Amino acid sequence: MAKKVALLQGNEASAYGALYAGCRFFGGYPITPSTEVAEVMAVELPKVGGKFIQMEDEIGAMASILGASLTGAKVLTASSGPGMSLKQELIGYACIAEIPCVIVNVMRGGPSTGMPTGPSQSDIMQARWGTHGDHPTIALVPASCQEIFTETVRAFNLAEIYRMPVQVLLDEINGHMRERIELPEPGELEVLDRAAPSVPPEQYLPFDPSVGDVPPLAAFGSGYRFHVTGLNKAPDGFPTTRAELVDAEERRQLRKIEAARDLIEKNEEYLLDDAEVAVIAFGTISRSARHAVNALREQGIKAGLFRPITLWPFPERRVAELAKQVKGMLVPEMNLGQLVLEVERVVKGACSVSSLTRVDGEPITPDQIMEQIREVC
Amino acid sequence: MAFNYEQYLRPGKLPHIWCPGCGHGIVLKGLLRAMDACHLDKDRTAVVSGIGCASRLPGYVDFNTLHTAHGRAAAFATGIKLARPEMTVLVVGGDGDGVAIGGNHFIHACRRNIDMTYVLCNNYIYGMTGGQFSPCTPMGDKASTTPYGNPDPTFDIAKLAIGAGATFVARTTAFHATQIDKLIAEGIRHKGMSVIEVLDDCPTAFGRRNKFRSVVEMMKRFKETAVPAATAAKMSAEELQGKIVTGILHREERPEYCEQYQQVIDRARGA
Ligand SMILES: Cc1ncc(C[n+]2csc(CCOP(=O)(O)OP(=O)(O)O)c2C)c(N)n1
Ligand code: SF4
Numbered sequence: 001m002a003k004k005v006a007l008l009q010g011n012e013a014s015a016y017g018a019l020y021a022g023c024r025f026f027g028g029y030p031i032t033p034s035t036e037v038a039e040v041m042a043v044e045l046p047k048v049g050g051k052f053i054q055m056e057d058e059i060g061a062m063a064s065i066l067g068a069s070l071t072g073a074k075v076l077t078a079s080s081g082p083g084m085s086l087k088q089e090l091i092g093y094a095c096i097a098e099i100p101c102v103i104v105n106v107m108r109g110g111p112s113t114g115m116p117t118g119p120s121q122s123d124i125m126q127a128r129w130g131t132h133g134d135h136p137t138i139a140l141v142p143a144s145c146q147e148i149f150t151e152t153v154r155a156f157n158l159a160e161i162y163r164m165p166v167q168v169l170l171d172e173i174n175g176h177m178r179e180r181i182e183l184p185e186p187g188e189l190e191v192l193d194r195a196a197p198s199v200p201p202e203q204y205l206p207f208d209p210s211v212g213d214v215p216p217l218a219a220f221g222s223g224y225r226f227h228v229t230g231l232n233k234a235p236d237g238f239p240t241t242r243a244e245l246v247d248a249e250e251r252r253q254l255r256k257i258e259a260a261r262d263l264i265e266k267n268e269e270y271l272l273d274d275a276e277v278a279v280i281a282f283g284t285i286s287r288s289a290r291h292a293v294n295a296l297r298e299q300g301i302k303a304g305l306f307r308p309i310t311l312w313p314f315p316e317r318r319v320a321e322l323a324k325q326v327k328g329m330l331v332p333e334m335n336l337g338q339l340v341l342e343v344e345r346v347v348k349g350a351c352s353v354s355s356l357t358r359v360d361g362e363p364i365t366p367d368q369i370m371e372q373i374r375e376v377c
Numbered sequence: 378m379a380f381n382y383e384q385y386l387r388p389g390k391l392p393h394i395w396c397p398g399c400g401h402g403i404v405l406k407g408l409l410r411a412m413d414a415c416h417l418d419k420d421r422t423a424v425v426s427g428i429g430c431a432s433r434l435p436g437y438v439d440f441n442t443l444h445t446a447h448g449r450a451a452a453f454a455t456g457i458k459l460a461r462p463e464m465t466v467l468v469v470g471g472d473g474d475g476v477a478i479g480g481n482h483f484i485h486a487c488r489r490n491i492d493m494t495y496v497l498c499n500n501y502i503y504g505m506t507g508g509q510f511s512p513c514t515p516m517g518d519k520a521s522t523t524p525y526g527n528p529d530p531t532f533d534i535a536k537l538a539i540g541a542g543a544t545f546v547a548r549t550t551a552f553h554a555t556q557i558d559k560l561i562a563e564g565i566r567h568k569g570m571s572v573i574e575v576l577d578d579c580p581t582a583f584g585r586r587n588k589f590r591s592v593v594e595m596m597k598r599f600k601e602t603a604v605p606a607a608t609a610a611k612m613s614a615e616e617l618q619g620k621i622v623t624g625i626l627h628r629e630e631r632p633e634y635c636e637q638y639q640q641v642i643d644r645a646r647g648a
Contacts, residue, residue, distance in 0.1 A: 025460050046645035051459045051638060056485040060452035063445065063482070067425075067456025070443065071464070075456075093446050220441040221461050223420045227387075227436055229444040230428075238390065238436060 004183040010174040015040035017152030024050035025073040027064030033172040034106035037078035058083040062090035072219030078104040092131030100159040106175040118361030119172035122335035136257040139167040139312040141282040145179035157192040173284040213256035266309040275304030292369035323350035332356040398592035400551035400577025407557030425454040427474035431498040448479030451486040462635040466493040472513040487541035491634035494564040500579035508582030519586040538572040545571035546627040552599035
């Protein structure tokens with residue numbers, strides 16, 4: 001059967017990916033360059049009986065999706081720049097209270113109002129550390145419109161399975177770029193739902209560590225009455241300051257991601273088998289990097305591309321292995337050097353690590369990457 | 378027969394954190410009597426709060442309960458209600474939580490006329506953080522951050538709610554304990570955004586600094602300055618100076634938000 005195809009913007013692709021994954025609630029607040037995600041959801045959600053609400057600000061948007069998620073709905077919000085700054089407190093709430101939700105951040109230049117229509121990759125450390133306190137992070141960084149669709153579906157699966165917020169990081173370029181995409185048929189991509197409690201309501205503990213690192217989340221209104229708070233809590237969900245319970249709870253929340261790295265991490269490796277120099281690039285800039293690698297190969301330079309598709313948790317083990325194989329790594333990114341810090345941390349001096357940054361609102365070009373690699377080699 | 382509060386309280390979660398003489402306990406009892414009078418189904422009722430002393434209330438009651446972040450209760454509650462309109466949604470919180478940091482969510486919940494009942498415990502102060510002034514602290518009064526007297530004008534919460542579009546607005550005080558449950562029950566039965574402001578006392582952080590050395594003195598002031606809305610309607614602005622107008626202050630019928638959204642769904646589906 002012929003595939004259904006569409007010409008979609010990245011932002012639109014993420015909205016359709018969310019719908020494919022079963023998203024039924026969107027709470028948002030308009031901001032460039034993410035607004036199209038909200039606009040598609042406003043059109044499509046009511047058609048499937050879902051709910052769209054434009055809230056009074058990004059904090060309210062984040063709050064509304066968390067409330068809706070607690071009733072069992074799969075939920076989405078989207079924002080950029082200043083809006084993402086406003087969401088941070090409640091991203092932390094979603095972490096500690098373990099409420100599944102997906103957040104699409106279409107990155108733009110900053111800080112502050114910055115460059116609303118300019119592309120950027122400068123929120124990657126915010127995605128990891130933006131909210132206060134220790135907490136797990138999952139962030140996905142698709143590169144093409146097709147991948148934005150499928151990775152948004154995966155973001156929902158991860159949010160539901162690990163019971164936490166998952167961020168999809170786009171940028172103004174791949175968010176607004178249009179590409180032909182093949183729309184998967186229902187059933188073609190895996191769609192996962194959160195686990196339901198296996199015990200009757202009177203035995204239910206919403207944070208019971210004895211059932212595993214991701215205790216099932218019941219839905220408000222389903223007959224399971226429980227308490228949710230942003231305070232540190234005991235397994236029954238009620239506030240506690242008991243040292244051993246707080247410690248166990250915090251460690252479990254990090255462990256649920258650390259222990260599942262193999263299931264969460266996802267990378268693309270391109271021409272790395274015999275590579276002497278590896279470009280570590282993600283999202284839009286990985287496309288420039290691929291061009292550069294191809295051109296360098298034609299010139300006899302053994303270059304390869306390592307492309308994280310899951311950025312957080314960072315693929316530490318694989319990057320450390322690569323560092324032993326290659327002479328050098330180049331990290332091009334549309335910010336003033338964020339990912340390079342993580343690469344350096346993981347590589348621990350095993351190979352040279354070079355940084356290529358750009359924050360003028362223009363993408364890093366293949367030529368820039370090639371030039372810098374020639375210097376390194 | 379004495380009212381059985383235990384049926385709605387979570388076993389093992391008391392004693393509460395509130396100070397002796399705190400008005401929030403009176404609100405808790407009134408709230409439970411109101412919920413009982415409305416025969417609310419525990420499984421289909423959510424009680425949502427922000428952060429503050431008053432906002433600790435949900436932890437004690439046996440419903441679907443959500444203790445959110447400071448000021449955000451109305452926005453979380455909006456998500457619950459819109460996602461599951463069949464649920465009854467109540468919000469409880471303090472004055473700082475509701476109309477300072479949460480003021481934006483509060484007025485927009487009123488504007489939408491989403492069907493929820495917001496019980497706002499106005500004790501004129503930030504209790505939990507030790508007595509800083511709130512937008513409801515009377516001018517001239519003392520708080521830890523207004524050591525020379527409060528220069529800030531105060532919000533009239535009821536007027537704010539009416540102006541923003543709430544369709545049921547009432548006010549009472551912790552002294553008028555039996556009126557608390559009647560007004561909350563009316564609010565629950567009302568379809569749309571209901572705001573019930575309960576003026577209550579914080580002996581620890583407000584009374585101590587402002588000449589209300591005992592809870593009794595604070596209660597006496599509530600008793601002496603309260604004027605029922607019907608009586609107030611016949612009084613001049615001058616006569617109303619320093620008075621607290623109590624009872625139902627506003628009631629109107631206006632389309633409710635979730636019902637409006639259902640029409641959006643029907644239109645989108647071409648019905
Ligand atoms: C974002 C944020 N800012 C500040 C605080 C600190 N804080 C906690 S409770 C509170 C004020 C509570 O006062 P109110 O809402 O009037 O309730 P009360 O304690 O008097 O019942 C403040 C400022 C916080 N928890 N979160
Ligand atoms: S500080 Fe005030 S508001 Fe808080 S519990 Fe004590 S009396 Fe009540």
